[in-house]
Amino acid sequence: MAMNRSSTGRRRRMAGRLLPVFAALALGGCQVAHMALPQELQGETTKLAVEGRALSVFDGTFEFGPYRVTDVHRGWTRVGGHSVSTGASEFSISNAKQKYELSINGPDRPARAVQCATTADWSEMETEGFLGGRFGLEFSSDHQLVCTLTEDGGGQPAKLVMAQSLNRDTALHGVMVDGATRIDISATHKLDFTPVQVDRPTGYVFHIEGRPVGAVEVMNTGTVWLDDAAPPGTRSALAAASAVLLLYQDIQKAHEGIEAM
Numbered sequence: 001m002a003m004n005r006s007s008t009g010r011r012r013r014m015a016g017r018l019l020p021v022f023a024a025l026a027l028g029g030c031q032v033a034h035m036a037l038p039q040e041l042q043g044e045t046t047k048l049a050v051e052g053r054a055l056s057v058f059d060g061t062f063e064f065g066p067y068r069v070t071d072v073h074r075g076w077t078r079v080g081g082h083s084v085s086t087g088a089s090e091f092s093i094s095n096a097k098q099k100y101e102l103s104i105n106g107p108d109r110p111a112r113a114v115q116c117a118t119t120a121d122w123s124e125m126e127t128e129g130f131l132g133g134r135f136g137l138e139f140s141s142d143h144q145l146v147c148t149l150t151e152d153g154g155g156q157p158a159k160l161v162m163a164q165s166l167n168r169d170t171a172l173h174g175v176m177v178d179g180a181t182r183i184d185i186s187a188t189h190k191l192d193f194t195p196v197q198v199d200r201p202t203g204y205v206f207h208i209e210g211r212p213v214g215a216v217e218v219m220n221t222g223t224v225w226l227d228d229a230a231p232p233g234t235r236s237a238l239a240a241a242s243a244v245l246l247l248y249q250d251i252q253k254a255h256e257g258i259e260a261m
Contacts, residue, residue, distance in 0.1 A: 004185045035203035036190035040226050050222030051247065055168050060132060062246075064224045067239040070246065071103040074167055076115055098251055104240050108232035112158075116147040116248070126161070139143035145172055149240050160185075160241060162248075172248075178237040183208055185241065188215075204245050206238050216242035218249035 026222055033034040048065035071077075089238045106113040145162040162174035164186065171187035182208040189197040203217040211228050217223040224242045226235050 006074065011198060032220065034192045034223070035188060035191055035215070036192045037105050037215060037225065038188075038212050040212045041205075041215055044228045045225045046228055048224040050224065050246065053222050053250075060221075062225070063220070066244070067104060067106040067216070067224075067243070069102050069243045070102050071101065072112075074251070075099050076101050094185060098258070100247055100251060102243055102247060104243050106235035106236055106239055108239075111150045111152045112236075113152070114147055114149045114240060114244060116145060116160075118145050118248075118251070145174070145244075148246055149178075158237060158240070160244060176237060176241050178233070181208065181234060181237065183213070183234075183237060183241065185245075201249075204242075206241065208234070214238040216245055218246055224244050 009029070046065065048067070050062055050064045052060070052062035055062060060072055061068065062072075063069060076079060099116065101113070103111055103113050103139045125155060144164075145160070147160040149158040149160065151157075156179065158178035160174065161178040163171035164172060171189065173187055174185050176183040176185060186205050186207065187201040188203055188205055191202060200219075202219050203215055205212055206214040206216075207218065213227040213234065215225045224239065229237055230238065
């Protein structure tokens with residue numbers, strides 16, 4: 001099994017290095033490389049192109065469909081997003097490798113203020129009850145993304161936790177908890193025009209009770225898909241999670257660029 005994982009890792013790293021080549025070839029044939037959308041989402045879904053997402057979107061804004069992402073910053077300018085009551089304050093202030101924040105406005109729910117931190121200690125999050133102790137999640141503790149999403153007017157914040165899983169996949173997988181709704185989030189490495197999987201995630205798929213309800217492509221300028229049958233509140237949560245993951249992709253690219261120098 002170890003040899004299989006090693007071989008799979010080598011293939012993904014090679015495919016990741018070849019991704020620009022794939023994209024160039026696709027462009028040469030008048031076809032842009034995209035994330036492979038699950039079959040279940042190719043029917044009754046709304047496709048929203050991301051507009052205004054530059055190569056470095058921090059301190060900027062972008063939008064997709066009726067959802068507008070504003071107040072995007074590296075670091076935190078607001079106070080209270082990760083308060084002691086959320087169980088993330090001590091980690092986020094002292095141990096975060098990266099922090100970022102945003103606001104997202106849409107037609108379905110009040111605007112949300114979002115604050116995220118990377119590289120959390122999952123045992124600390126679990127001990128402090130970040131997800132309320134309701135979910136048994138098997139995460140490694142060396143690479144994590146933790147976010148609190150607070151609606152204007154107060155109320156119980158939504159929580160999002162992403163981490164490397166125990167099977168050593170380098171991509172993040174996780175869960176968003178918004179009230180009584182649990183949204184599972186899984187990365188995909190697939191492209192729409194080749195069976196070869198690439199090293200970096202091409203996007204993420206959202207599931208509720210095992211059924212795909214949305215997706216976000218994080219390559220190119222970005223695309224969001226939302227299930228037409230999803231309730232308005234769920235669509236709002238999916239839009240917020242999509243914005244978080246689009247920005248996480250951007251901050252990872254910037255971090256890799258710094259390491260390469």
